Each structure stands twice: as C-alpha cells, then as structure tokens.
Amino acid sequence: MGKWTRRGFIAAGLVGGGVLAVGVGIREGHRAPKLAAMMTEEGETLVNVWVKLAPDNTITAIVPHSEMGQGVFTSMAQMLADEMDADWQTVSFEQAPAHEAYANYPLGRDYILGDTKVPGFVQDTLNGGFLRIAQSMGLQITGGSTAVRFTGMGGMRIAGAAAREMIVKAAAKTWDVPARELRTENSYVHHDASGQSVPYASFAERAATYKPPTQPKLKTPDQYTLMGTSVPRFDIPAKTDGTAEFGIDVDLPGMKYAAVIGPPVLGAETVSIDDTYARDMPGVIKVMDQGHFVAVVAEGFWLAENAVRQLDVTWSQTGAEKLNQADVFNLLRTAMDEVGDKGEEDIAVGNVRRATESAARVYEAEYSVPFLAHAAMEPINATAWVREDKIDLWSGLQNPLAVRDEIAGATGVKKANVTVHNVFLGGGFGRRSNPDYPLMAVEIAKAFDHPVKMIWSREQDTQQDWYRPASVSRFKAGLDETGMPVSWDNLFTQKHDPPEASHIPYKIDNQLIHYAHVDHHVRFGPWRSVDHTQHGFFIESFIDELADQAGMDGYAYRRKLVDHAPRYLTVLDAAAKAAGWGRDVPEGHGLGIALVDSFGTVVAQVVEVDVTGPEPKVVHVWCAADPGYAMNPDGFIAQIESGIIYGLTAALYGDITIEDGAVVQSNFHDYPMLRMNEAPDISVEITNSGAKVGGGGEPGTPPIAPALANAVFAATGIRVRSQPIANFKQGLT
Template sequence: MGKWTRRGLIAAGVLTGGAFAVGVGIREGHRAPRLAGMVAGEGETLVNVWVKLAQDNTITAIVPHSEMGQGVFTAMAQMLAEEMDADWEHVTFEQAPAHEAYANYPLGKGYLLGDIRVPGLVADSLNGGMLRVAQNMSLQITGGSTAVRFTGQTGMRVAGAAAREMLVRAAAREWGAPAAEIRTEKSHLFHDASGRTAPYATFAAAAGAMSPPVQPRLKSREQYALMGQSAKRLDIPAKVDGSAVFAIDVDLPDMAYAAVAGPPVFGARVTRLDDAAAKAMPGVREVINEGDFVAVVADGYWRAEQAIAALDIAWTQTGRETLGQDAIYAQFRTDMARAVETGQEQRDVRSGDARGAAAAASQRVEAEYSVPYLAHAAMEPINAVAHVKDGKVDLWIGHQNPLGARDAIAKALGYDRHAITVHTCFLGGGFGRKSEADYPIMAVRIAQRFNHPVKMIWSREQDIRQDFYRPATTARVIAGLSEDNMPVSWDYQFVHKNDPVEATHIPYAIENQFIHFAETENPIRFGPWRSVDHTQHGFFIESFIDELAHAAQQDPVAFRRTLLVDKPRHIAVLDAVAEMSGWGRPMPDQRGLGVALVESFGTIVAEIVEVDASGAVPRVVNVWAAADAGFVVNPDGFTAQIESAVIYGLTAALYGNISVENGAVVQSNFHDYPMLRMDDAPAIAVRIINSDANFGGGGEPGTPPAAPALANAIFAAKGQRIRALPLAGGGRLA
C-alpha cells in the first residue's frame, strides 16, 4: 500500500536486513511522517513501532492487540520494559492504530516472502501456527492466544532490546565512552567511570536517528527482572470507576442510535416490511430495510429498540424452516456412518491399522459423544459507532481484528481502505465473536445513509441469535485394549474440521491410530469460540481416555501417565494437579474427582474437578489446574486467565446449549442461555510450571479440560458417564 509496503519501510532506512523483527525506528520529521503522525504526540520521539519515548521519560508500549480482558497491554508492556530496562512506574500503553505497519505478524510475513533475514534469536519462535496466520494476512488479530507467544516474543522484546541498544549507542557517542561501559537501569543511562548519568529521553532523538541493530541481544531468564513478576494490570484502574471506554460508551456530537433485527433463519431476506407503527413513534427517524436486516434509527437506543419490536417483518423461505436440532444430530450420524461404509473418511491422522488392531484386541471400547452449538455471550453486546462523511469512514469498535474489519468494510462496501479509520476501544469480552466482520459492515451500512454518526447496538436477543456459533458436533471413538489392558488402537471419527488442525490429535502413545472426519452440512454459521476446536475435542478425547482407564481397571491419572511416553511436560502438569487435589483420597458419597489434560496453543493444562453430584444439577466444588506455558510473563494475570477459562468451560458444560428449532435459534437471553454465577462458582487453585519450553498462550488453554474433568468427576461420583452436553437444562442428568 503505497509507501507503507514492507519494502517502503525498509527503504525508509528503518528496517534493514533482518531488522524487521526490531520494528520501525522512526521519529517526527522522519521520511515516514504518516506513521509518526499517528502515534507521536508533541514533544515525543518514536523510537520504533513498539516503543515510544516521551520527553518526560515515559515509555509507551504500542500494542497491536485488542484488550478484551486478557491483560494483553500489561504483558506486552512488561516484555518491552524488561528488555529496555525501563522504569516500570513510568511505562504505559497505547492501542496501535489499525494500520499495516502495526500488523502483528511481520516476521511471519517476511519469512514467507523469503527475502527477509530472520534474526536467529527469534527464528526459534516461528512455528507453524504463526506462519499459517501470516499466510492468511489476517493482520492484527487478537485470538489464538498469540499475544505473548508471537507479538511479545518477536516484537515487544526485540523492540525493547533494540531501543535500549540504540540509546546506549547514542549515549556512548555523546559521552565519548565505549558502549560496553554504559549500563542501563530504570530508564536511565549510566557511565560509572565518568559519573555521567542521564534519563533515556535525553538521547531519544539521537537514538531515533540510528539504524536499529540487526540482532539485539535478548536477556536470558536469569536476567529477568520484570518478566515473571505479577505487575498490576495497567488497564484496571479505569475499570473500577466507570471511566474505561468501550465502543458502546463512545459519544459523538449529533449521534443517533440504531437497533437492528436480523433474520430468524440465517440467510433469509426481507419480503415485506410494515413499519407504520414504528414510524409513528416519537424520536424515530428512519426505518431502513437493508434486505438482510432491518434497522431503526432514532434519537435514543431505547426508542429504536421499541420501534424494532413494533415492526412486522416477513422473511423469505430458505428451505430450512423446519430444521430442528434432532435432525441436525441425525444428519451427523448418517453422514458419519456413510463415510465409514463407503470408505470416504477424510483422513486427519493415520498410523498403523487401527481397525485391524481393534478387531484383534481382547477388549473393544466404543462410545459416541456430542456437544451443542454455543453462543459467545460477551457481556458487552455487539455494537459499533460509525460516521461516514465525505467518503471517509470512522468506526469506533471493540474488535479482535480491527485491520481485518477495515478491509472487510472496504471490500464489501467499495471504499478505499485508506478512507476507513478504525478506532479500537476496549472490548467487553470477545471470546472469538468479535473477530467477525459482520457487525462492522452493518454499522457502516446504516451510517452511510446519514451525515451524522450512528451508534448501532444489538439487543441481547440479537447478540445470542445472530452469533457465529461453536458448532454442534458428534464424535465416535472405538479403541481396543490388549490383554494387559493397554490401548492398542484409537479410531476417532468426528464432524467439522476447523482450527487448530492439531486439536484432534492425542498426546497418548497408542500405536494404531485413525483420526478422521465426515463431511456434513452444518447449517448454522460457524465462528471461533474460546479455544475453538479444542473445546469439543478436549471433551471427546479426555472423556474417552477416562472410559478406557475404567475399562482397563486403572486409575485415570496413572493410566494417562503410562501413555504419556516422552512427554515429560505433560506428566509434570498431571503430577502437579494430582498432588494439588489430593488425588486418590477417599471421597464422600456422591462426590468425585475427575481429571483431564489438554495441550492447546502451546500450553499444557491439566485440571481436576471435585463435584458434588447429589443434586439434580451437579455442583462443582473445587477446581485445581496446573499449567505449563513455557514461561509465564505475568503470573497473576495468567492465573486470572486460567480461572476465567475454567469458568467459561464449566459454564458451557453445565448450561451451554444453543438449539435450533424451525430453522431458528431458540435461546435469546440469559434466562434461557444461563451462565454460571457467583453462588455456583467453584474455588479454583492454579499452579504455574515454568518449564522454559517455547512460550505458550494464556487466554484459551484453560478452557478445554474443564468439561471433561467435570464429566469424569461425575462418573467417579456416581458411575454415570456423561456423553452429551450440557449437563443441566437438557434433562441429560436425571
């Protein structure tokens, strides 16, 4: 895109050789003035893309991720400040503008293009996941638990180290001292031999004029002072006094408010609209029939929503008007059976001869599992504020992929993408829902009919019924046990292959494996949901391993341990969680402990649930979790993410059920899509294991083990095997 191509950045003298990893060295008046203008305030010098040094010696981490609760700004700032030897008391953060220069996969991009030298220090951090995301060019995405793993490791730390080196060099030149004699501490430079000292800001301009080092030296773990510390989150003070600005809080002059109604059956279009009653309401400005949805624009949101309720809308027939949830599951079974009968299985993993081994085994174990659709139900309902004027679009939004949203708007509505500015706000929860482009496009479609800004807010009912859902899926597993009660085969069939690709893989050493899926139509739109495919496969795999352990008359922890060949990290988390929970202790009647172990997004998490299964709905009393994410940058923040993920997973296991009847989503709000609340929230204990393996993610990996650990605990408590979720509401746990 013009001079802002990668090459343009290099040509600007900012990114030379392998310095892509270092980020952009830039300052006001630089040949890259547009970027400087976007982030540099008066009197500030932008040393590189990820660090800004003000004249008052404040250091700002410019974070190319969205804050949706995961503490990303703080962890990113810690990684930057660590390498920069910054004074943490004077480190702050800023959301990076939605601009290619802030794309958070520059390394992956450069690696793919093949003409960028990747510094050896960071090349180790490149892996398949990063490259895959980079291939998609899905820039600036917050999701996949990538912030610390990729942006932090390859961006923030390298940027911080480079900035520090440049400041040292600038001071060395000015002071006439060898750089090796200059030390840095708390955002100050010291030359002990001459007694000279200066704050970083003194040399900000001089450093900004320097070319960044090709391979800045990163600290080793023994040198960490900030990383590994539970720094208080930088965004929390604004979240206790009401001052944090979410998109729904944006207030602009002359702003109007929009409420919307989408089709009950996905894909339907408006055939008839009677808006007489709505238009008669005071404060209603316009009723807009966009074909695929209807919007009412009014002086206030409440009036707009009232007017929506007064509309009489008829929708086209899509052919799915009689579709029901039972038929969807039946279709899965039919298509799975057909795939096996016709040999049309889509191969995922194949080693050895799983079916032959099962036929020859002394014991055969088989089970079928299913999970329903799930909505995300972030606390902040979907919303966005758009202002279209003179062909330019300004959009205020909480979005996990602001650049992607911008490009989607440009493509869908024919704008030059540089005419679109996305102002990213705090997200009141995201969980994957807010990576979709539907609602940014809708907001602009409404706003482009007016000269004034329009705030579009979805009712909770729209938010639940117009989601992109964690898919309903079914899996069938068949395993053979040998005479000595060891599994010899694993035949695992499922429907719907999404991401991550490895979510269906097992860590257990079973010789003959056939992991495969059947093509089937899933009529409800799919979206990533916290940990994506790991949610269902974690439940299927870890439930079935538990069934195998019982079939083999072995302790579920010991059974897993035996099968974790050459998996010392997995064994360590398993041992840790067993020890935390007092695994093996005698339990009262109707109480049980259940275990599950899932690696996802580079982090291995084992959880043990203690359940009281005496009531109609099981009560989760305690949860213990042990996690190995390689090295945890902010232990308290990571702990909070695991706690959060446990609650998210348990909520789904206990209550989460989006069902389809007459082609439409049945549930609409928290009364029929219930959430785990304070009085049924378990105590959660988290132990972090720093194995020094590659950095893993934090936001998602705590979710997948929660449901199977609960199901396995129920089996331990009362001998009832749970093969379908949710536990409550569906009458599945009589």
C-alpha cells in the first residue's frame, strides 16, 4: 500500500479522535434545531451542536470525548468558553451522546490537511466530506492525544467563537445597532454607547436561528482569558466524594451478574464444557457456551466468578499451542533476516548504502521489547439490557458511537434503538477503544429479560487483552571521523500507528527506515503512545550508543544533531539544566537523557537512577515539554507525570510472555505496577514555543524507557537493549 493511501486510510479510520467542529451543523444547513429535542430541556436553547444556553445564562459545553482521568471535560469547555467570552463560573459540561450528530471529523481533516490554509468558500464542502467519513465509520474516539490539538483547536474553539458571533448578531438585530459597536465579556453583550448590558441568554433563541459561520474570528494568545490557565477540573469533586459513576458502579433494578472465561490460546473455540459442579452452585442462574467464551450468570458477581472457576472447558486447537516467547522473537528476527536491506519503506532519503560504505566506520545494534498489557485500574466490564427492539448498554468506552453501530450490526436492532450510556473510565490507555467486551455483554444479555452486568476478573483482563506488540529493531549507522552519523539504517518489525513513530528528529542526510511484518495469534491493540513507545526506546538508546562511540555525552551529541530545530534544542537544554547535567552524582548513580517528538509535542527527559540496590531505582525525572501552547498547564503537567509513571512501569516490569500459546501472566503478582513507594520525584517544565498545539496524554511516555536505560549505562557501563529493565538487576549489584 502506498504511503498516501496508507495515510488516507489511517485518517479515515481514525477520523474520530473525538472532534467535530460547529461546521458539522453548517454542511447540511443549521442542524441545531434538529437536535434540540434530544439535547435540551425546557427553556434551554441549543445555539449550535456544541453549545447550550439556559435561561439563567449558564452555558453548557457538549463534549464528544470520554473522560478517563485526562481532564477532557474541563479542557474542552475551557477552550469553548474562552472563545465565547463566557463567565467561567457559569460554565458546565455535558458528554455528547453516541449519535451521528456527534460523529467526529477534524482529526481526519487536520491530520490530512495539516497547516494547509483552506479558502472559506470550500470549507463547507471539506467539512461535509470528512463528516461523511466519520459518520460512515461510526467514529467518536478518544485516543491519540487528539482532544486538545484537534477537538479543541479545530472544534470547540470554533464552536465557541461561532456562538459568540451568532449572539452578537442577534443582539445587533434586537437593538438595531451595528455589530461592530458591541463587545462581549463574562457572558454578557455590552453596548457602551447606550449603556445596555444584557446576558447572552436573552439572545439565545434568535441566535439559534442563524447559520453558524464556518470561519469565525478566533482569539490570539494575548487575548486568552481562560486558555493557558489552570482552571480546576469539573470531574474532581464527584471522584472525590464517590458520586462519579464508572462502568463497574452501574446498578439497575433486577440486574444479574456475569463472569466469563476465554480461551487460554487466543482464537480457540469451545469443544466441550463440564459444568456439573458449577451449574448447581448457589445463586447460579445459567452457564452459557458462547463458542469464543463461556459465561456464568448468577445473582452476584462473586457467585458467578466462583462458578466460572469450577468449569472444565476443552478448547479447540489453533496451531499456536506450541508457540513460546522465544518462538515469537525468532519469527520476528527471521522475518528481518528475510527482508534484509529491503522491506517496506517508511523513509528513504539520500543514498544510505553509498554513505555507509564510505563511512569511517560502521556501528550496529539490536533492541527488543515484549508484549505489554494495559492493566487499567478498573477491570473490563459492561452492562447490557436487551429487549426485542431496544438495547441499552452502560460502560466506559473510548469509542461509544462505534460500539453502538457494532451492537446494531450484530443484533439487527436499528441504530436508533441502541442507546449507549458512556460513563467514566477507570483507565483506558487504548484498551477501551475495542468493542469486544460490550458485544460480549450484549451477547450474554440477549438470553435474559433483565439487565446483566458482565465483569472480567483481573486474570481475564490480563490474559484476554489486545496487546502492545513485541518488536525488534536493528540499526546500522555509518560514522564519520568524529563519530557523527552520515547514514542511518533502521529495520524493525510490527509497524502500526502513528506512521511517523519510527522517524527521527535528528539531522542525518542519508536515511533508510524500513520494516518487516509478522502475523501471529497474539492480537494487537493500541497502547498508550502506540508505536512511539517502542521506537522511543529503540532510537534514543541507539543515539546514546553513538554518542558513546564518539566519546561524547548523550546531551552534547544530541545538541549537535538538532541544531537545526529550535524546539528540540529548547527542551533538551531545559531538561538538562533542570537536572544539573554534568554534575557529580553519588556512587552507583547515573544520569540518562532522551528526546522524543510525538503527537505534536516535543519532550526531553533526564533520569537519575540508583543501581546500588537489588534492582534499579529511579530517583528523579526531569522533564521539559513543548506542546506549542499548554491550554491548561496543570492538566498538561498531570498528564506528562502520568505518562512517565505508566512508561516506567512498562520499562521496569512490563513483560507479557507466551508459553504453549497462552499468556503466562494473570494478575499484579506476576504483572506488577510501579508502586507508590517506587515513584520518583518528577519535575516538569513547560516550554511554550507557540508552535501548532500538540497532545498531552501520551507524549510523556516514550522518552522515559530510553532515558532510564541510558542512565543505567552511565551508572554501570551495562548497555540495556531489551525490556523489562529490572531483568538486569543481577548485573547491577
């Protein structure tokens, strides 16, 4: 598949990073009146599809994202409210329903068009085209660090600015004065010449009759009043007092509970079930053979789970029963050997072969990473209530519209009769973008006339995941007499998304980046930062090795390679300065550095590690991050810190292994998380460059593993080329 086609396909497939501009209502005329009955209560006015006004002048921002700890309800409302000149104290949010009206398109639009300026006269057509793609694919996804950079910048800001212009137009008509004589502030329209000052709500009904402008005038950063400030998050009070509803909290009258067991070897089907003991256990209602899984429905979850554990299930053979972890990596390396200097190209710049042959010397290294599970705090769950012609589903979902469409397709129930109630997510990390578990809940509930809540045990959650893929990466660099690279040859396995993850930030004239792909039965799913999590480790570890070959420290070496890019230099310098790079560190300590550009945000991290104990301990992480402009600095920092902790867990301990075709790990005893007492001090500095706004949810994750590995080398002289890094503890004492 060619690069343009692949990029277009990815854009079409991911057009729902959770974005939809007010232009959605423009393409088919002004659609707000069509949605008013669904989206408003008595007295409220839907000014456009994203903004509601109540008679008391309160403003509701309708947010098309899922809340999984990233503060998206707040940041989206914040960006909309700023462009509206709204009084923040009167602003609230509402989660958009899983409905075609809230299918999302600016991710695809902005992903493909980038910074291309589009004339106003074609804006409607473009918006309409991308909307059609989003609607046809049922996309309303939260992922890819797209909320602020696409939903906010290309959707909520435009919606807020358009609503303000519509309100001003209505006020001008009402007062019979030119719109240029009016100003807005704190949800009021002011006409200074006459002394009139009237709340937005007074003009809401009239404003809602206007067609929203496609390209309203947006504020410049010097005009922001809310963007760039750390307003408190909307979701924190409910999460603090326990009133926030997560999927696992859903409780409905007459509800029963289901526990499930899937095949040890993914892809197998049931052959036979001995449920002799389980079906007669107290509280058990039914044992269900669904082919690809078995369920027990009971009066309570623990009753159902205990019964599941008593089942004796025989599963079909898939051909993968003899596959072990070593076999997986042998498959990957064999595929690389077979493609050699060929393979599918990501980048081919200059003449790598000629530059390598004429180089003063050549340096090579190979790295690998294992499968990883998501291990969200809240286990997988969904509650379904299936009637003859109506289905309700309650769950925490990263793509609720797609789930609605999948349920309709699987059951034959009309989409309009499938209602998805999307609630808070107790962690997503990409796992909850897959519709497998909602479909399982519906499949179970079809057999009953009451709601059924399906909960996966932690063991099922770990062993039936969609995993971050295991991968191998080989590098060959041609070096000049000073040790600087004149060629860069990188062959890796298992390319997924985003397509630019394997690209390097460094100025090297001759580059060949190519890959081989291997099919096996361990299923792939997006994992926080997706391919950046592998390539960050691969690239930044190899660059550090090249620095050592040149007799330079990693910071100075990187500076020479990014002197063409001020953003990279700024974050490198900021992180190094914060860490006191070059200072003396205690015996057994080391400093390591890494630089990764992902999701539009440039991040540099310095790690101080202590290897004097039985395993490496991260003492401190210094991070500098440039998201272009941090819309909510406190929220952005929290996401960077979260990404660091998540990445450290994977770097130190993450290791899903395959034995006889099955996942070995089952719970936190053998798939551990970073504990509170292991968490390092973290210092984050934001360097707002004014570049195009980037993401915040994932960019903190990719640099942490290589920074740690490079710190281990600085402390021990041992080069870590595979994860988990804690596996090297015997060599570090």
